[in-house]
Amino acid sequence: MSDFRVIYHEPICPECGSFDIDRDQVDTGDGLSETAHICGDCGTAWPLACVTDWTAMVPAPQPSPAPDPLTRR
Numbered sequence: 001m002s003d004f005r006v007i008y009h010e011p012i013c014p015e016c017g018s019f020d021i022d023r024d025q026v027d028t029g030d031g032l033s034e035t036a037h038i039c040g041d042c043g044t045a046w047p048l049a050c051v052t053d054w055t056a057m058v059p060a061p062q063p064s065p066a067p068d069p070l071t072r073r
Ligand SMILES: [Zn+2]
Pocket: 013, 014, 015, 016, 017, 018, 039, 040, 041, 042, 043, 044
């Protein structure tokens, strides 16, 4: 029994919160282009792939202290 569920990111403008979002190829300036979300209201464009702002809000786990090297007495 499988219980897969696909979760789609809701395209919401990070600037104005509009749901009027379109997708288009945006020139990144390096001669490359990538698919981006574009707000239909304020024109803000942001990439589909990375959502660094969201993941940055998750507190990073404290780095565990390196285990002391075995010392020979
Ligand atoms: Zn907007």
